[in-house]
Amino acid sequence: MLNHQNKRFSLLLLICALVWNVNVNAQKSYDIVARDIIDHANELMRGNTSVSEMEMIITRPKWNRTLRFKSWSKGIDYSLIYVTYPAKEKGQVFLKRQKDMWNYMPDIEKMIKIPPSMMMQSWMGSDLTNDDLVKGASIVEDYQHIIIKEEEMDGYDCWVIELIPNEDAVVVWGKIICWVTKEGYMTLRNEYYDEDEYLVNIERLSKIKNVGDRLMPTFFEIVPSEKEGQKTTMEFTEIKFNAPLNDSFFSIQNMKRIR
Numbered sequence: 001m002l003n004h005q006n007k008r009f010s011l012l013l014l015i016c017a018l019v020w021n022v023n024v025n026a027q028k029s030y031d032i033v034a035r036d037i038i039d040h041a042n043e044l045m046r047g048n049t050s051v052s053e054m055e056m057i058i059t060r061p062k063w064n065r066t067l068r069f070k071s072w073s074k075g076i077d078y079s080l081i082y083v084t085y086p087a088k089e090k091g092q093v094f095l096k097r098q099k100d101m102w103n104y105m106p107d108i109e110k111m112i113k114i115p116p117s118m119m120m121q122s123w124m125g126s127d128l129t130n131d132d133l134v135k136g137a138s139i140v141e142d143y144q145h146i147i148i149k150e151e152e153m154d155g156y157d158c159w160v161i162e163l164i165p166n167e168d169a170v171v172v173w174g175k176i177i178c179w180v181t182k183e184g185y186m187t188l189r190n191e192y193y194d195e196d197e198y199l200v201n202i203e204r205l206s207k208i209k210n211v212g213d214r215l216m217p218t219f220f221e222i223v224p225s226e227k228e229g230q231k232t233t234m235e236f237t238e239i240k241f242n243a244p245l246n247d248s249f250f251s252i253q254n255m256k257r258i259r
Helices: 002-046 130-134
Strands: 049-060 063-074 078-085 093-097 100-105 110-114 143-153 156-165 175-181 187-193 199-210 215-224 231-241
Touching (some): 002 175, 002 187
Antiparallel strands (some): 049 063, 063 078, 078 093, 093 100, 100 110, 175 187, 187 199
């Protein structure tokens, strides 16, 4: 009788182990799929390289402000931004190389290296941080990704994916939640949370257009969750992907020459 009970117990343990192993493997597979989705969505918006012109409108309860700028990027390591409007800020240049960022101000001919402690500061008075603008963190490499649900947004079926920072990652956000379309891997919404998981910013993406070799959102609206009447919008007026750009283009010397 005892031997029979032991066999039943052993069989139960084996079944539990198999079920646990299947669940673990399923979760690993699910996480891999989520990472691939974010990778596709990231590549869609970034490409190997990109050259673009954008208009930004900063809205506050009592005033609006418009900025225009050109932008060049290569992967996640290189980014250069040249402000073209308004006249007061025209000629300012921002450069990112790997984890370092610089700002060149031509009116006083001064080059400033932006320290990591300033990456969370507002860029040009907008609702974007320095880190948001140059994407100092990689949403693919610096986060763990989990599909938490599926739902419809703006007529598109979407995966809703939660991004949690890796323990050793140097990132700004404590959590990001992304809505990515099942067709075309277009990001339609991002929610950004601080380390205490309080919602800080909501980003909505729209005006989906064919920009040559891809279909993608071209309009971004960033709304702080607790600042009524405040938002920042950005829109691509021109964009071209995968143009040849050498690493040497993204140099401190070039910041003074770029137009």
